[in-house]
Amino acid sequence: MGEVQEGEWLGLTPPDKKRWRPYHTVWAVLVTGWVGNYMVRVGIAPVLVPLIQEFQLSYTQAGLLATAFFYAYTFMQLPAGHLGDRLGRKVMLLFSTTCTATMSLLTAVAASFPALFVFRFFTGVGQGTYFVNDRPVIAAYTPKDQMGFGQGVSFIGLGIGMCLGVLLSGLIAERWGWRAVFFSFMLLPLLAATGIALLIREPPRTREAPGVRRPWGVIFRSRDLWLLNVGGIAAVYALWVVGTWAPAMFKEVGVGELSRASLYSSLLGLAAVPGLIVTGWLSDWLVARGKGRKGLIGLELLAIAGSMFLMGYAVEARANVGVLAGLVFVSGLFIWGIWAPMYALLPEMVPKEILGTTYGFTNSVHFLGSLLAPWLTGAIKDATGSFAWGGYAAGLIGVAGGLLILGMRPPFRWGRDVPVLTSS
Numbered sequence: 001m002g003e004v005q006e007g008e009w010l011g012l013t014p015p016d017k018k019r020w021r022p023y024h025t026v027w028a029v030l031v032t033g034w035v036g037n038y039m040v041r042v043g044i045a046p047v048l049v050p051l052i053q054e055f056q057l058s059y060t061q062a063g064l065l066a067t068a069f070f071y072a073y074t075f076m077q078l079p080a081g082h083l084g085d086r087l088g089r090k091v092m093l094l095f096s097t098t099c100t101a102t103m104s105l106l107t108a109v110a111a112s113f114p115a116l117f118v119f120r121f122f123t124g125v126g127q128g129t130y131f132v133n134d135r136p137v138i139a140a141y142t143p144k145d146q147m148g149f150g151q152g153v154s155f156i157g158l159g160i161g162m163c164l165g166v167l168l169s170g171l172i173a174e175r176w177g178w179r180a181v182f183f184s185f186m187l188l189p190l191l192a193a194t195g196i197a198l199l200i201r202e203p204p205r206t207r208e209a210p211g212v213r214r215p216w217g218v219i220f221r222s223r224d225l226w227l228l229n230v231g232g233i234a235a236v237y238a239l240w241v242v243g244t245w246a247p248a249m250f251k252e253v254g255v256g257e258l259s260r261a262s263l264y265s266s267l268l269g270l271a272a273v274p275g276l277i278v279t280g281w282l283s284d285w286l287v288a289r290g291k292g293r294k295g296l297i298g299l300e301l302l303a304i305a306g307s308m309f310l311m312g313y314a315v316e317a318r319a320n321v322g323v324l325a326g327l328v329f330v331s332g333l334f335i336w337g338i339w340a341p342m343y344a345l346l347p348e349m350v351p352k353e354i355l356g357t358t359y360g361f362t363n364s365v366h367f368l369g370s371l372l373a374p375w376l377t378g379a380i381k382d383a384t385g386s387f388a389w390g391g392y393a394a395g396l397i398g399v400a401g402g403l404l405i406l407g408m409r410p411p412f413r414w415g416r417d418v419p420v421l422t423s424s
Contacts, residue, residue, distance in 0.1 A: 023141035027150065029195040030134045031157035033097055036188030037127050038161025038269075039168070040104045041069060043185050044120065046170040046247045046262040047178035055113045059248075063378025066244045068117045069124040070370035076128025077367065081360025084133040085353065088202050092133040097193035099126025101186040108182035132360040139347045139355060140203035145284065147347065148293070152280025152340030159272015159336050162243060166269060170247065170262025219350060219358045222420040224408045228294075229365035231301065232342065234401025237369030238304050238394045239335050242268050242311070244374040246328055249311075249387045253318050264325040271332025280340030292417035293341040293348075298406035300338040305398025307331035312391025349420040369397075 044051075048062045057065070084092045103123040110116045135151070142150035169181045219225060246265035247258070255261045279300065283293045311327045313319075343359070350358045377390035409418040 026141045027154040029199050033192035034157025035161040036192045037100050038158050039165035039185045040100050042162050042165040043169040043181050045244050047173045050178050059378040059381045063375035066374035068120040072121045072124030073128040074364055074367040077360040077364035080129035081132035081356040084356040089133040089137050090202050092129045093196050096126050096130035097189045101189040104182045104186035108179045135359045136356045148280040148283035148340050148344040151343040152276035156273050156276050159269040162269030163266045166262050167266035170259045174259045218420050219361050225420050227404050227408045229362050231401040231404035232366040233369040234398045235338050236366045237373045237397050240370045240373035241377050241394045245377055267329040268332040271329045272336035275333040275337035276340050279337035283341035291414050293345045294408045294417050295414035296341050298402045300334050301402035303334040305395045308391050309395035312388045316388035
């Protein structure tokens with residue numbers, strides 16, 4: 001694929017949309033990277049019960065192990081975005097995928113709980129450089145009138161990776177043991193690294209006039225961006241309540257086999273495909289009619305809250321397994337769907353030359369939810385004997401997040417969103 005020219009993504013005539021375009025190749029390669037990364041990321045969830053047994057852990061300790069990834073992932077976002085703005089996106093994407101493959105291999109041979117914790121931590125270091133550099137690449141290649149759709153389609157790799165990772169992890173672990181999971185999961189990140197190396201060119205950078213400084217400060221001074229960031233914590237919190245503990249929740253309601261619990265839990269990832277595509281298209285449709293993306297994001301969060309309340313009640317009532325599986329899927333539609341309008345909104349709010357740093361700042365704040373969700377939900381399980389109150393807590397946090405985002409300007413009405421540069 002040839003060098004991308006400045007302005008290539010600014011618009012296409014209708015017939016071009018029916019042809020395979022260079023940005024479709026970019027979407028496909030980066031989706032592959034997300035699938036591989038997420039398989040390694042979530043592969044630990046179905047094997048937490050075997051790990052608890054092998055290393056004699058409490059649920060709180062198992063939650064801390066699941067959180068080890070997120071300590072590094074969260075705090076890598078801002079520096080990785082800044083490095084991508086300075087050094088280039090491609091080198092950071094290559095580092096991410098190769099580091100993920102290496103850490104998957106090391107996880108497979110870990111002999112102790114501390115070693116597992118360290119290797120999962122460095123898995124987070126590697127994957128923490130991916131999002132903040134792949135989103136600006138998508139924004140650069142994708143036509144503006146397809147930005148929500150493009151951000152959604154190119155993000156479905158997370159859901160596919162979660163679906164495959166949870167499903168295959170349970171099946172592989174039940175047959176060959178949990179170590180075989182991470183031996184096998186290292187292969188797809190290596191494939192993605194090859195695709196990035198061969199098929200993706202660095203997008204053009206904005207040339208700065210001598211003596212002109214980049215407007216970094218606007219992303220830290222904007223009231224609306226802070227509301228978007230803090231409100232989004234709730235969506236990530238809900239994602240990792242379900243993404244970490246769903247297999248154990250199914251065991252609590254009576255599912256005995258690890259493979260079957262993993263199959264039901266994988267519905268969370270499967271929901272990403274319709275959730276992201278439909279919501280991304282809907283956000284573009286709203287913008288074309290003079291509306292903003294903020295209202296849709298806020299409503300998605302309130303829907304997440306409702307589904308988490310229902311999930312908590314289903315666990316408490318020992319509901320039919322089909323009911324809980326349906327709630328996992330429905331919650332996933334909203335948990336994943338929120339990110340298409342969220343990530344399409346950011347390029348509309350800040351200059352392109354600081355977009356990577358903005359994505360990094362936003363994701364680092366959002367993923368504070370991932371630092372809380374696994375261990376706090378595990379602690380609630382230890383304290384109450386059930387995962388029900390873990391669902392209720394996620395619902396309360398979701399309501400608060402939705403109200404914060406709906407407070408972005410124009411507050412509590414569906415108008416066009418206010419750019420960061422005019423709101424500092």
